Amino acid sequence: MDAPPDLQANRGSRREKAGGEVPPGSSSLVTSAASGTTRGGAPRGTAFLAHYARQFGTLAGLVGLSVVLWILTPHFLTVSNLLNVAQQTSINAVIAVGLTFVIISGGIDLSVGSLVAFAGVVLATLLQRGVPVPIALLAGLLTGFGCGVVNGLLITMGRLPPFIATLGMMSVARGGALLFTDGRPVSGFGPGFRWLATGEVLFVPVPILVMVAVYAMAHFVLRRTRFGRYVFAIGGNPEAALLSGVPVRFHQTMVYGLSGFLSAMAAMLLTARLNSAQPIAGINYELDAIAATVIGGTSLMGGQGSVMGTLIGALIMGVLRNGLNLLNVSSFIQQLVIGAVIIVAVLIDMALKQRRR
Amino acid sequence: MTPTAAKPVLSLRGIRKVFPGVVALDGVDLDLHAGEVHVLLGENGAGKSTLMKVISGAITLDAGEIRIDGQPVRIASPRHAQSLGIGIIYQELNLVPHLTAGENIFLGREPGLGAGVIDQRALVRAAQQQLDDLGVAIDARTTVERLSVAQQQMVEVAKALSLEARVLIMDEPTSALTQQEIAELFATIGRLKARGVAVVYISHRMEELFAVGDRVTVLRDGRHVGTRMIRETTMDELVRLMVGRALSEKFPKQRVPAGAEVLRVERLERHGLLHDISFSLRRSEVVGLAGLMGSGRTELARALFGADRIDGGRIFVHGRERRIDSPRSAIDLGLGFLTEDRKSQGLVLVQSVQENLTLPSVGRFSRLGFMRRRDEAQAAAKRIAELRIKTPGPHQRVMHLSGGNQQKVVLGKWLTTEAEIFIFDEPTRGIDVGAKVEIYQLMNQLVARGAAVLMISSELPEILGMSDRILVMRAGRIAGEFNAADATPEKILAAALGRN
Numbered sequence: 001m002d003a004p005p006d007l008q009a010n011r012g013s014r015r016e017k018a019g020g021e022v023p024p025g026s027s028s029l030v031t032s033a034a035s036g037t038t039r040g041g042a043p044r045g046t047a048f049l050a051h052y053a054r055q056f057g058t059l060a061g062l063v064g065l066s067v068v069l070w071i072l073t074p075h076f077l078t079v080s081n082l083l084n085v086a087q088q089t090s091i092n093a094v095i096a097v098g099l100t101f102v103i104i105s106g107g108i109d110l111s112v113g114s115l116v117a118f119a120g121v122v123l124a125t126l127l128q129r130g131v132p133v134p135i136a137l138l139a140g141l142l143t144g145f146g147c148g149v150v151n152g153l154l155i156t157m158g159r160l161p162p163f164i165a166t167l168g169m170m171s172v173a174r175g176g177a178l179l180f181t182d183g184r185p186v187s188g189f190g191p192g193f194r195w196l197a198t199g200e201v202l203f204v205p206v207p208i209l210v211m212v213a214v215y216a217m218a219h220f221v222l223r224r225t226r227f228g229r230y231v232f233a234i235g236g237n238p239e240a241a242l243l244s245g246v247p248v249r250f251h252q253t254m255v256y257g258l259s260g261f262l263s264a265m266a267a268m269l270l271t272a273r274l275n276s277a278q279p280i281a282g283i284n285y286e287l288d289a290i291a292a293t294v295i296g297g298t299s300l301m302g303g304q305g306s307v308m309g310t311l312i313g314a315l316i317m318g319v320l321r322n323g324l325n326l327l328n329v330s331s332f333i334q335q336l337v338i339g340a341v342i343i344v345a346v347l348i349d350m351a352l353k354q355r356r357r
Numbered sequence: 358m359t360p361t362a363a364k365p366v367l368s369l370r371g372i373r374k375v376f377p378g379v380v381a382l383d384g385v386d387l388d389l390h391a392g393e394v395h396v397l398l399g400e401n402g403a404g405k406s407t408l409m410k411v412i413s414g415a416i417t418l419d420a421g422e423i424r425i426d427g428q429p430v431r432i433a434s435p436r437h438a439q440s441l442g443i444g445i446i447y448q449e450l451n452l453v454p455h456l457t458a459g460e461n462i463f464l465g466r467e468p469g470l471g472a473g474v475i476d477q478r479a480l481v482r483a484a485q486q487q488l489d490d491l492g493v494a495i496d497a498r499t500t501v502e503r504l505s506v507a508q509q510q511m512v513e514v515a516k517a518l519s520l521e522a523r524v525l526i527m528d529e530p531t532s533a534l535t536q537q538e539i540a541e542l543f544a545t546i547g548r549l550k551a552r553g554v555a556v557v558y559i560s561h562r563m564e565e566l567f568a569v570g571d572r573v574t575v576l577r578d579g580r581h582v583g584t585r586m587i588r589e590t591t592m593d594e595l596v597r598l599m600v601g602r603a604l605s606e607k608f609p610k611q612r613v614p615a616g617a618e619v620l621r622v623e624r625l626e627r628h629g630l631l632h633d634i635s636f637s638l639r640r641s642e643v644v645g646l647a648g649l650m651g652s653g654r655t656e657l658a659r660a661l662f663g664a665d666r667i668d669g670g671r672i673f674v675h676g677r678e679r680r681i682d683s684p685r686s687a688i689d690l691g692l693g694f695l696t697e698d699r700k701s702q703g704l705v706l707v708q709s710v711q712e713n714l715t716l717p718s719v720g721r722f723s724r725l726g727f728m729r730r731r732d733e734a735q736a737a738a739k740r741i742a743e744l745r746i747k748t749p750g751p752h753q754r755v756m757h758l759s760g761g762n763q764q765k766v767v768l769g770k771w772l773t774t775e776a777e778i779f780i781f782d783e784p785t786r787g788i789d790v791g792a793k794v795e796i797y798q799l800m801n802q803l804v805a806r807g808a809a810v811l812m813i814s815s816e817l818p819e820i821l822g823m824s825d826r827i828l829v830m831r832a833g834r835i836a837g838e839f840n841a842a843d844a845t846p847e848k849i850l851a852a853a854l855g856r857n
Contacts, residue, residue, distance in 0.1 A: 224730070226726050236705035236707045237701070237704065237705040237707075240701075240703055240705050240716075241716070243684050243694060244770065245688040303705065303707040
């Protein structure tokens, strides 16, 4: 039970970091043609620190939490346990990337958990019928993407509020998964597919590699591509974005498509790990993913956020669950602690933003 | 009855209100008598709304005195104003649509049976009484959303009267009413007068003032410029009072000979908003677009920019007919739109100066979807230097910039797209005088470089000071066109008010 106060203390230290950016005099950390020409402009060094101050705070929270758990139970800081945490986190983390895009764009996606189930059973059924693994995987991913695009179209063309559209999809996809499988799990796959859960590359389990690759790409897309720039602009002010010539509807639709796609990718990892696809898989996954996203500092108001923050948020949730398990804390209390952590994290974040203004 | 003989219900002396960079009210005096309809007149921005907000407690005054029945009061909040007997009916009605008329009248003051249970019968009875006293045929049990705008207005009036309002402010009450409804409204106002209520009536429609008013007070630039008995004044005198100022030297207009036609609009239509609009715009020309609020100026700008659908008409850019069906296509044709409301439409406040400067031209700073960050940073740095945008750096969020600097960022967006046809909608609204002159100078530079500017403004001096040609809109149509040399405030206002 010590975890939340400590987390709080560590997250509090973010303020010093944010406030104590590089002093103006020492600003020429990076000299490039671009920043050199800007009169009094913040060079990349300062901007980098200012930009990532929020994530450093969340990271400090994660490190602090880990230290506490290490003190309380030596078993926490073993390679096998840490790999275990990372592997367990990977599924939530991959879903949360999609949700981070959606939330930055100013929306919400409640259907991700059901899409995990739906894409999972589609994938599993194809595998069971002997469809080659790559084709089955592709079909699963396209299923997720397609359902996401439907969400997006309902929101952009049908003008439904994202909450309603994805709430509907949440139920439709769940029903679809149950109908498709007659409510029974689908299992019995070849070892090739199982490699996704059990395989290792250079001693690192495949799910962790998938997670890392997804995050690296998502970070790049969000920060370095036109798509990412538009997602931020749409979330920050859709009207201004539209009047600046941003194809708002297209990008909004694609963001939900991406979210569905990543849910399907999580379904792939989950199905491989359990060696079966359950039509009732993924229940409440949307809540875990939203939690990881907001703990990671993405604003539910849209326009602000980062996938790296989300990764740390997902790891905080994973570490917390793992630690509480190691400490034999009952699952009832676990629920309570995780809820409290979410609330406290966002409260602190809001208080800090208020003061920075 | 001569209202002036009686003691005023409400009297204002030396009211002053300063907003950052603007003196909104500067020593305004006003007396309101029981049973009179006092019309408040002035151009957009003359201070009418601010004055009414002061009286109704929405904002506090910086200096001056308010007396009610001769007693000095400090009106602290709208609720306080209510308790002092001051009611206000805004253009945007403040009713809860799903509740009944009666429930709205007694919202927050429901007659109770104890334990929080509402006495429905008492509520309906009392509400019906109020409505009947007003002489309006509305059932207190009807949900408000099923009432017409005029009826909803009456519900607001009944609500104010149930709060024992002795001063009732009506802000543009006829703007959404039909002729028939206006007649009924005036009949109701007559009954209010008979009950001894002092009515403050704000409207742009001159003919109404003569139909309903007893006295009229004219405001200009936040100052009181005159109070007249309606039956002793004329429209011409009132117009003169409204605009009668010497145009100051605030406008550093440089005249450049206009070049070839860059934009021509023929018979543009948008159902219910724009009718038969034709005009053209030439290189190195500033065309001012004047008109009252709601005359369709912003609607025209949005339609031209592809933000709203067009129902008819043709648009030629550089002599070729073009379809503009989205802001993207407008931008690609070289149009730039500086919106009226910077914060809600012009800028992404949570994003940086750089990101805002490059937003409409992100395509030019990316290759195969990947941002070319060095090019982008260079372009942003160039704009910041060129426009002298005061910011700690390109990565500062625009929400932290001053109004003038924010406006420069919006302008910078369109310089980055290399726009040649600029639509400025209220370019200097809410920015201080120094920054205004800077914006005018930038406009001069654009024009000198060959840009064409369509400038919407509610400030007549700005229109007269900066335009080469002036279009006046009224009720969705072009109601007049003047060369800068022949234009006078009187002519423009006459066209805008529809009395040619």
